[in-house]
Amino acid sequence: MRFNFWLITNILGLLLVINGVFMLLCLPFSIYYREDIWHLATAGAISIVAGGLTWLGTRNEQNKELKKKDGYLIVTLGWLCMSCFGSLPYILSGTIPDFTNAFFETISGYTTTGASVLTDIESAPKGILFWRSLTQWIGGMGIIVLAVAILPILGIGGMQLFVAEAPGISPDKMKPRIKEVAKRLWFIYLGLTLIETVLLMFGGMTFYDAINHALTTMATGGFSTKNASVAYYDSAYIQYVIIIFMFLAGTNFTITYFGLKGKFKKVWANEEFRNYLIIVLLLSISISFFVFSSTWEGFEKSFRDSLFQVVSIITTTGFVTADYTKWAPFLTIVFFLLMFLGASTGSTAGGIKVVRHTLLFKNSFLEMRRQLHPSAVIPVRLNGAAVSRSITYNVLAFVMIYMLVYAIGVFLLSFTGVEFDTALGAVATSLGNIGPGLGEVGPVDNFNSITPFGKWILSFLMLLGRLELFTVLMLFNMNFWQKY
Amino acid sequence: MRFNFWLITNILGLLLVINGVFMLLCLPFSIYYREDIWHLATAGAISIVAGGLTWLGTRNEQNKELKKKDGYLIVTLGWLCMSCFGSLPYILSGTIPDFTNAFFETISGYTTTGASVLTDIESAPKGILFWRSLTQWIGGMGIIVLAVAILPILGIGGMQLFVAEAPGISPDKMKPRIKEVAKRLWFIYLGLTLIETVLLMFGGMTFYDAINHALTTMATGGFSTKNASVAYYDSAYIQYVIIIFMFLAGTNFTITYFGLKGKFKKVWANEEFRNYLIIVLLLSISISFFVFSSTWEGFEKSFRDSLFQVVSIITTTGFVTADYTKWAPFLTIVFFLLMFLGASTGSTAGGIKVVRHTLLFKNSFLEMRRQLHPSAVIPVRLNGAAVSRSITYNVLAFVMIYMLVYAIGVFLLSFTGVEFDTALGAVATSLGNIGPGLGEVGPVDNFNSITPFGKWILSFLMLLGRLELFTVLMLFNMNFWQKY
Ligand SMILES: [K+]
Ligand SMILES: [K+]
Numbered sequence: 001m002r003f004n005f006w007l008i009t010n011i012l013g014l015l016l017v018i019n020g021v022f023m024l025l026c027l028p029f030s031i032y033y034r035e036d037i038w039h040l041a042t043a044g045a046i047s048i049v050a051g052g053l054t055w056l057g058t059r060n061e062q063n064k065e066l067k068k069k070d071g072y073l074i075v076t077l078g079w080l081c082m083s084c085f086g087s088l089p090y091i092l093s094g095t096i097p098d099f100t101n102a103f104f105e106t107i108s109g110y111t112t113t114g115a116s117v118l119t120d121i122e123s124a125p126k127g128i129l130f131w132r133s134l135t136q137w138i139g140g141m142g143i144i145v146l147a148v149a150i151l152p153i154l155g156i157g158g159m160q161l162f163v164a165e166a167p168g169i170s171p172d173k174m175k176p177r178i179k180e181v182a183k184r185l186w187f188i189y190l191g192l193t194l195i196e197t198v199l200l201m202f203g204g205m206t207f208y209d210a211i212n213h214a215l216t217t218m219a220t221g222g223f224s225t226k227n228a229s230v231a232y233y234d235s236a237y238i239q240y241v242i243i244i245f246m247f248l249a250g251t252n253f254t255i256t257y258f259g260l261k262g263k264f265k266k267v268w269a270n271e272e273f274r275n276y277l278i279i280v281l282l283l284s285i286s287i288s289f290f291v292f293s294s295t296w297e298g299f300e301k302s303f304r305d306s307l308f309q310v311v312s313i314i315t316t317t318g319f320v321t322a323d324y325t326k327w328a329p330f331l332t333i334v335f336f337l338l339m340f341l342g343a344s345t346g347s348t349a350g351g352i353k354v355v356r357h358t359l360l361f362k363n364s365f366l367e368m369r370r371q372l373h374p375s376a377v378i379p380v381r382l383n384g385a386a387v388s389r390s391i392t393y394n395v396l397a398f399v400m401i402y403m404l405v406y407a408i409g410v411f412l413l414s415f416t417g418v419e420f421d422t423a424l425g426a427v428a429t430s431l432g433n434i435g436p437g438l439g440e441v442g443p444v445d446n447f448n449s450i451t452p453f454g455k456w457i458l459s460f461l462m463l464l465g466r467l468e469l470f471t472v473l474m475l476f477n478m479n480f481w482q483k484y
Numbered sequence: 485m486r487f488n489f490w491l492i493t494n495i496l497g498l499l500l501v502i503n504g505v506f507m508l509l510c511l512p513f514s515i516y517y518r519e520d521i522w523h524l525a526t527a528g529a530i531s532i533v534a535g536g537l538t539w540l541g542t543r544n545e546q547n548k549e550l551k552k553k554d555g556y557l558i559v560t561l562g563w564l565c566m567s568c569f570g571s572l573p574y575i576l577s578g579t580i581p582d583f584t585n586a587f588f589e590t591i592s593g594y595t596t597t598g599a600s601v602l603t604d605i606e607s608a609p610k611g612i613l614f615w616r617s618l619t620q621w622i623g624g625m626g627i628i629v630l631a632v633a634i635l636p637i638l639g640i641g642g643m644q645l646f647v648a649e650a651p652g653i654s655p656d657k658m659k660p661r662i663k664e665v666a667k668r669l670w671f672i673y674l675g676l677t678l679i680e681t682v683l684l685m686f687g688g689m690t691f692y693d694a695i696n697h698a699l700t701t702m703a704t705g706g707f708s709t710k711n712a713s714v715a716y717y718d719s720a721y722i723q724y725v726i727i728i729f730m731f732l733a734g735t736n737f738t739i740t741y742f743g744l745k746g747k748f749k750k751v752w753a754n755e756e757f758r759n760y761l762i763i764v765l766l767l768s769i770s771i772s773f774f775v776f777s778s779t780w781e782g783f784e785k786s787f788r789d790s791l792f793q794v795v796s797i798i799t800t801t802g803f804v805t806a807d808y809t810k811w812a813p814f815l816t817i818v819f820f821l822l823m824f825l826g827a828s829t830g831s832t833a834g835g836i837k838v839v840r841h842t843l844l845f846k847n848s849f850l851e852m853r854r855q856l857h858p859s860a861v862i863p864v865r866l867n868g869a870a871v872s873r874s875i876t877y878n879v880l881a882f883v884m885i886y887m888l889v890y891a892i893g894v895f896l897l898s899f900t901g902v903e904f905d906t907a908l909g910a911v912a913t914s915l916g917n918i919g920p921g922l923g924e925v926g927p928v929d930n931f932n933s934i935t936p937f938g939k940w941i942l943s944f945l946m947l948l949g950r951l952e953l954f955t956v957l958m959l960f961n962m963n964f965w966q967k968y
Contacts, residue, residue, distance in 0.1 A: 069856070154855065330898035333907055337891050360884050367881040368954060368961045370874075371638065372553070390854075393873075396880040397851040400844050403887060407821050414814035420905050420922070423817055438904070470852060477852045 004070050010058035011074055012081050016051025019082055020044045022134055023089060029208060030127030036093070040127050043088035050085070071154050072474045075146060075467055082138070083107040089131045095124045100452045107459045109135030111466035112143065112348055114222030114318040114435030115458065117448045121227050126208060129225050133212040136221030137193070140348040143219075143466070144189060144253060145182045147346050151468055185253040188260070189348075193218045196245045203238040217245045220348045222318030222435040228444075229320040230308070239304055239321055243311050247280065250315030250343030271383050272344050272355040276314075279341070279354065284310045287331065294328055309335070315343045316350040318435025320443040332421075336438060339428040350433025350465050352402055356395050358382070363392055401469050406431055409461050416454040426450065430458040431465040488554050494542035495558055496565050500535025503566055504528045506618055507573060513692060514611030520577070524611050527572035534569070555638050556958045559630060559951055566622070567591040573615045579608045588931070588939045593619025595950035596627065596832055598706030598802040598919030599942065601932045605711050610692060613709050617696040620705030621677070624832040627703075627950070628673060628737060629666045631830050635952055669737040672744070673832075677702045680729045687722040701729045704832045706802030706919040712928075713804040714792070723788055723805055727795050731764065734799030734827030755867050756828050756839035760798075763825070763838065768794045771815065778812055793819070799827045800834040802919025804927040816905075820922060823912040834917025834949055836886055840879050842866070847876055885953050890915055893945050900938040910934065914942040915949040 023044035030037045066074070086109065087102035089095075096102040101117045108115045109132055118124060124132075193214045200210035209225055216223045226232035230242055248256060255273050258266045267273060284307040292302035305322040312319045313335055324335045342351020363380045370378050379386040409427040418426070418440060425438025426447070436443040441450070450458065464472050474480050507528035514521045550558070570593065571586035573579075580586040585601045592599045593616060602608060608616075677698045684694035693709050700707045710716035714726055732740060739757050742750045751757060768791040776786035789806040796803045797819055808819045826835020847864045854862050863870040893911040902910070902924060909922025910931070920927040925934070934942065948956050958964050 329901060329903050329907075332904055333894055333898035336904070337895060340891070361888070364881055364885045364888065365961065367878060367885075368958050369963045370878075371954060371958070372963060374874075389873075389877075390858075393877065393880070394851060394854075396877070396884060397848055399884060400880060401848045401851075404845070404848065407824070410817055411821060414817035417813060419813050420816055420820070423813075424908075470855060474852050474855070477849065479853045479856060 003073060004061065004064050004066065006058045007061040007064045007066065008070055008074050008077065010055055010061050012077060013051045013054030013056075013058065015078050015082060016047050016085055017055060018051075019085055019138070020047030020049075020051060022138060023047060023131060026089075026127045026130045026134065029130045030125065033126040035125045035127050037127070039093035040089050040131065043085075043092055046088060047085045068154060069480070071150055072471050072480070075150060075471050076463070076475055079107075079110055079142070079463055079467065083110050086110060086135055089128055093125060093128050095128045100455055101448075104447065104455045104459050105132070106135060107462055108435075109221065109223065110139040110142070111433050111462040112136050112139045112219045112221040112316075112350065113430060113433040113462045113466075114216070115430060115437075115441070115447045115462070116223065116435075117446060117455075119446060119448050121225065126225075130208070130212060133215040133221070133223050133225070136219040136223055137215040139466075140219030140221065140249075141186060141189065143348050144185050144346075146467070148185060148254065149181050151471070154471065184257065188253055188256055189218060192245065192248060192256075196241065199241045200238060203233070203235055203241060205233070205238065213242065214245070217242055217317065217319070218249045218348065220246065220249045220315050220317040220343070220350070220433075222312070224319065231321045236300070236304060239308055242319060243304075243308055246311045246315045246317045246319070249317065250276070250311075250347050250349040252344040252346035254346055255344070269383060271358055272353075275358055276344050276354045280307075280311055280314060283314075283334075283338075287334065290331060291322075291327055310338070313338045313434060314341055314349075315347075316432055316434045318429075320436060323443045325438055325442045332438060336425065336428065339425075339432050339434055342432060352399060352432075355382070356399060359387065359392060359395050360399060363396070398469065401473070402431070405461070405464060405469065409457065412457050413454055416451040418450070418454070426454075426458060427461060430461040433462060433465050487557060488545065488548055488550065490542045491545040491548045491550065492554055492558050492561065494539055494545050496561060497535045497538030497540075497542065499562055499566060500531050500569055501539060502535075503569055503622070504531030504533075504535060506622060507531060507615060510573075510611045510615045510618065513614045514609065517610040519609045519611050521611070523577035524573050524615065527569075527576055530572060531569045552638060553964065555634055556955050556964070559634060559955050560947070560959055563591075563594055563626070563947055563951065567594050570594060570615075570619050573612055577609060577612050579612050584936045584939055585932075588943050589616070590619060591943045591946055592919075593705065593707065594623040594626070595917050595946040596620050596623045596703045596705040596800075596834065597914060597917040597946045597950070598700070599914060599921075599925070599931045599946070600707065600919075601930060601939075603930060603932050605709065610709075614692070614696060617699040617705070617707050617709070620703040620707055621699040623950075624703030624705065624733075625670060625673065627832050628669050628830075630951070632669060632738065633665050635955070638955065668741065672737055672740055673702060676729065676732060676740075680725065683725045684722060687717070687719055687725060689717070689722065697726065698729070701726055701801065701803070702733045702832065704730065704733045704799050704801040704827070704834070704917075706796070708803065715805045720784070720788060723792055726803060727788075727792055730795050730799045730801045730803070733801065734760070734795075734831050734833040736828040736830035738830055739828070753867065755842055756837075759842055760828050760838045764791075764795055764798060767798075767818075767822075771818065774815060775806075775811055794822070797822045797918060798825055798833075799831075800916055800918045802913075804920060807927045809922055809926045816922060820909065820912065823909075823916050823918055826916060836883060836916075839866070840883060843871065843876060843879050844883060847880070882953065885957070886915070889945070889948060889953065893941065896941050897938055900935040902934070902938070910938075910942060911945060914945040917946060917949050 023040055026040050027037055030040055083103060083106045087106040090102040090105060091097060091099065096105055096117065105117055196214035196217060197210045200213055201207060212225045224230060230239060251273060255267050255270055287310060288303040288306035291306050292299055295302060308321045309324050325332045340352055341357065342353040343349035345353050345355055359380055359382060366378050366380060379389065380392055406427060409431060410423050413427055414423045422439035422441055426441045429435060429437040441447055507524055510524050511521055514524055567587060567590045571590040574586040574589060575581060575583065580589055580601065589601055680698035680701060681694045684697060685691060696709045708714060714723060735757060739751050739754055771794060772787040772790035775790050776783055779786060792805045793808050809816045824836055825841065826837040827833035829837050829839055843864055843866060850862050850864060863873065864876055890911060893915060894907050897907045897911055906923030906925055910925045913919060913921040925931055
């Protein structure tokens with residue numbers, strides 16, 4: 001047999017069971033806020049029963065070994081399966097009765113995008129909103145496994161390069177590595193979420209709001225429980241706490257691990273982290289001068305607004321404390337360009353990511369030197385080591401496909417009749433898993449006005465972007481399905 | 485000595501003399517239309533004297549041989565020198581008294597971009613307008629030499645791949661090849677210009693208007709003698725003639741040469757030509773349905789308008805018979821995306837070009853196959869032959885730098901306070917040497933409203949795009965200036 005279909009089915013079953021258990025975790029909030037509990041209970045029960053039966057029926061397969069090709073299928077099908085079952089709470093509760101909208105909201109959650117169709121978030125049941133935040137946090141957990149353990153083995157977009165430790169295991173057997181690496185990083189992920197919850201409560205947030213925002217910060221998701229997003233909290237303390245945790249969520253978790261162990265030399269030696277930090281600081285400071293000179297609201301406020309929005313877009317979180325499309329035309333353009341940056345690999349951030357930009361930038365300079373000396377071999381160096389030509393090649397191809405998918409996405413979305421800036425912004429924000437866009441889908445708007453056709457396109461783009469393109473596109477490649 | 489500075493100076497002197505002679509060629513029109521002739525005569529005299537003295541003073545250097553590095557300098561300095569002296573007629577005649585504006589109009593001519601600062605073209609002296617058209621035609625001649633003879637030797641952006649014949653000469657000696665290839669293709673260029681002039685006169689154009697439009701069509705320049713561009717001529721015949729010649733101007737001149745010799749099999753075997761033709765036809769037909777259903781002006785008119793605009797943008801000519809930004813929001817987006825296409829290499833068209841897109845598209849698919857079989861060597865094939873990895877690499881780097889320069893250009897232009905669509909359109913149209921953009925610089929507008937700072941940025945982008953990026957960027961690379 002070419003694929004381990006039954007083993008894949010087994011794993012998908014397990015994922016659904018976990019998904020169902022997470023749904024039941026929302027019940028305490030429903031009970032506390034005296035809301036109907038049967039919607040979430042039913043959705044959870046359906047997930048657990050459907051997943052459990054699938055899992056039991058295929059449990060004989062568990063001892064088989066996953067192959068490389070199975071990896072592509074599990075990842076894509078996993079995210080799709082979760083998104084289908086994950087939309088049940090919205091549909092059953094009537095919060096989002098329409099399947100297209102409910103699926104959009106759910107996949108926007110699991111892909112940690114944070115684009116929403118809800119026009120009045122605060123009127124939705126608290127239990128459902130907690131589920132909404134939880135989908136992002138679950139998505140973030142998945143991304144950590146994906147980025148640190150699966151993608152490097154699949155050889156996608158040069159991801160093998162960005163894992164800070166030596167792989168040391170055969171690329172055809174991924175199971176042992178997943179468990180070992182994931183455990184350590186999930187612990188950091190969970191720990192930071194809890195610390196942020198506590199710190200936000202110190203700032204006066206209720207436990208409910210604090211945990212919701214902490215869950216979606218660490219996932220770089222950006223779903224909020226307030227219509228005005230973080231702008232609702234007119235507190236410098238709360239906003240700075242969220243800025244710090246957005247920044248951490250956009251940092252490679254392996255780097256954070258080294259930081260926690262006090263190995264600061266190792267942290268600073270990482271080129272991606274250094275560039276990420278420098279970009280954030282440089283941009284925030286420059287932009288704050290422009291914001292200050294156009295709003296005159298005090299320099300601290302201008303700096304904070306600027307820093308918050310820059311960190312929010314670069315880390316692809318998408319929280320909002322100010323509408324950057326209202327500041328000045330040129331800042332709209334700056335934020336549009338920032339949507340193509342992305343934060344660090346090995347974090348929960350989406351987008352192209354800083355290390356790829358670093359590699360391409362360096363390679364562009366070297367390409368000129370190569371033209372002067374056509375026979376010389378001139379490799380790109382990263383973190384002090386030469387990067388193999390095939391990895392550089394792969395990163396170039398990745399960014400090329402990213403831009404190609406972007407152009408096709410804009411082309412398709414434009415058929416729905418949206419304006420120029422809306423189309424360019426909506427596709428950039430979906431593909432980069434950011435959340436807010438431009439025009440009709442700007443920072444203070446939502447995606448409700450997009451047609452169903454447009455929502456399906458954007459949903460697909462979120463999945464594509466989140467799974468680093470190749471994982472999904474591979475399934476559309478004839479070679480993938482060939483016997484060999 | 486590292487560079488043959490004096491030989492370079494000698495060639496620049498010769499270019500200025502030729503430039504001056506071309507200026508004097510405008511005099512018959514000035515005389516015929518009873519305009520002041522001294523502006524053009526003075527400008528021509530200055531060019532000839534300055535160039536002549538430089539040439540005479542360095543003529544001992546002529547026997548030396550040009551090296552690869554000299555090529556980069558000659559090309560960039562040549563275009564800049566011509567643009568400085570070429571702006572004299574505008575300044576002396578007072579048609580464009582300001583140096584920034586005059587330089588912008590001139591470099592827009594020599595780079596065959598066609599972006600204009602003139603608000604009332606028809607009020608300018610006929611002699612000066614002929615000079616304006618001539619700058620584009622001269623630029624086109626330069627581009628033919630550049631694309632077919634110089635860039636392949638410099639190894640830029642995979643250009644060595646797209647020359648239809650075998651090079652057969654050492655890359656360090658370019659002189660013999662330039663002369664032989666350039667002569668043959670210039671003959672086609674000149675011939676097509678004359679044929680188009682005659683055909684346009686059959687359609688009722690005056691000799692003056694016909695030759696002006698023929699000059700700027702074959703250069704894919706797009707300067708017109710009418711404020712309304714080709715829309716002024718409400719004649720299906722004239723518009724179809726211009727469509728055909730724009731298409732020819734966007735075709736590799738070597739392919740046209742084979743076509744004229746009746747070798748149609750060889751023409752059809754060329755993948756770039758095939759894709760170029762298919763893209764033009766497919767897009768024009770699809771778009772004509774949308775134009776028809778929104779304007780209801782008759783299907784022939786809709787098809788013609790659609791075909792004209794598609795061919796005009798893809799070939800980077802920039803003539804206008806209808807405002808595509810007024811048709812439907814989604815067509816604005818389509819034409820914006822088309823600005824990144826470009827026509828064929830070895831033609832006078834600017835932009836990224838079809839063959840690079842073809843290569844990247846194929847490579848993207850293959851990259852997925854490479855991920856499945858990491859140890860296999862899977863090259864891209866073009867025109868039936870495998871493309872070397874270093875050429876594919878170079879093309880990838882080219883497109884990457886193109887997008888990077890685009891982003892930086894948009895970022896810089898946004899500081900001048902222009903709107904989102906204006907910034908994105910102006911930079912795309914300048915870098916791609918097209919002419920019309922979006923928003924304030926749309927098809928029926930001009931570049932007069934851009935600030936001086938913005939005009940210098942756009943001028944630089946035109947030069948960058950026209951000289952295939954690397955030629956100019958190389959000069960900013962420290963390695964270039966190092967002894968070796
Ligand atoms: K997000
Ligand atoms: K043009």
